Amino acid sequence: MKEHKGVSALLRAAEYEKRCAIGDGGRLSDALQRRVHTREIVSPYPNLFASAQYWTSLTPEDQSLHCIRALAQLHPQWVFAGLSATCIYGYQHAYSLHDGSISIASTGGLTHRDFKQLRRIYMNTIPSWQCNGIFVTSPARTLIDCATLPFERAIAIYDSALRAKHVSKTDIDTLRLQTRCDEQAVKRLLLHANPLRENGGGSWVYARIIRLGYAEPLFQVEFENPDNASLPYRVDFCWKLADGRIIVAEYDGMAKYADTSNPNRANMQAKLEYERQRERRIKAQGVTTIVHLFFEQVANLNQLDAKLADAGVPKIR
Incomplete structure (x- = not known):
């Protein structure tokens, strides 16, 4: 044309x-x-x-944000909520949650003028904040509304908000007592939320591990890096057992290439050698087993169960 x-x-x-x-x-x-x-x-x-x-060319999150920014111009009185507010705050979450809908806070129900993509989240009082020039529900209210999402997806949002220090667990729990919501879902998320998990992928893996009944791991445990003491090796998940064994799990099998002392990091062969050396050095510090978890294995609970069991991770239920 x-x-x-x-x-x-x-x-x-x-x-x-x-x-x-x-x-x-x-x-x-x-x-x-x-x-x-x-x-x-x-x-x-x-x-x-x-x-x-x-x-x-845009990610599902960016597509949602493009719609939100335009709608904020058309409807400056709207207060975005739920997953839409999560996008505005920049909290990490799974792209699979995006279905083309937009969520706003509302003291009333749907109207005959609403488009099918619009979702209204009812609340008696709307706790309105501003983020990047757009009205959104408060971080605590946003997390309470996100508790309706599956636990394995919502946990990443909770971890991310806590990591950003936008809200505390006390803030969320206090609002929970004042709000009509899925209290059990919120309480479960607060029990397991942890800002030490560095990204949404790690939060998802953790939720899958807990679902299988394995013992609670430690997060971001550090091991000495002899090449650069200021950049210790950090592992995603770690279990220190009573019998002296230390088990480490790394998501995606990717080493932490933050060590700038290696000038050839861009070279794949150098990266692989760096990972092997990193594992040798971590094991030299008492780690007995290192298990690498890939996306496909985590997505398949039977495969994940087998990997963790073979590594010797204990189950508590």
């Missing part, structure tokens, strides 16, 4: 601001809709548009 200068300018301006373009309700909107039909442009939410090529 022939280039439309108005459409091109609108899309460029929106991309620069990292949001979706907004239709004007007139001829420009008609031109945008024609290009939606030819698949040059996508419309992820009514009256919001983006170049198809640009849209597919």
Whole structure:
């Protein structure tokens, strides 16, 4: 289809601001809709548009944020909540949680004017904060609403919020007592949430380990790095057993390449050698077993169970 200068300018301006373009309700909107039909442009939410090529280059989280930023312009009174607020705060979470919907806080229910992608989370009083110029529910309220997500997904959001020091467990628990919510889910998440887990992947692996009934691991245990004392080796999960055994589990089998004393880190062969050396040195400090966990193995509970059992990790139930 022939280039439309108005459409091109609108899309460029929106991309620069990292949001979706907004239709004007007139001829420009008609031109945008024609290009939606030819698949040059996508419309992820009514009256919001983006170049198809640009849209597919974005992660699911960034796609949600592009919609949120545009909707915040259209509806400056909206207070974003749930997973939408999680995106605005930058809390780590699984991309699989994104289904194209947008969540806002509301003191009322759905209206006949609501689009199907809009989800209203009911609350008597909306604890409104601002983050990056957008109104959102408070961190504590956001986490309480995210407790409705599966535990294995919600735990990463809790860990991330605690790691960012936006909220404390006491803040969340206090609000839990004042809020109509899934109290058991919130209490379980607070019991297991830990800011020492460095990323969402580690939080997910932890939740799978706990689901299988294994003993609680230690996190980010440090071992001496003889090449660089200021950058000790840190492991993802560690069990120190009463019989003297020390078991280490690393997610994805990736060594921690933060040691800048190795000038050839960019070379894959050097990375592999670095990992082997790292393991030798960790084992020399009393570690008896190191088990590497890959995504596919963690996703399959039977495989994960077999890996941990073979490593000697004890079960408590």
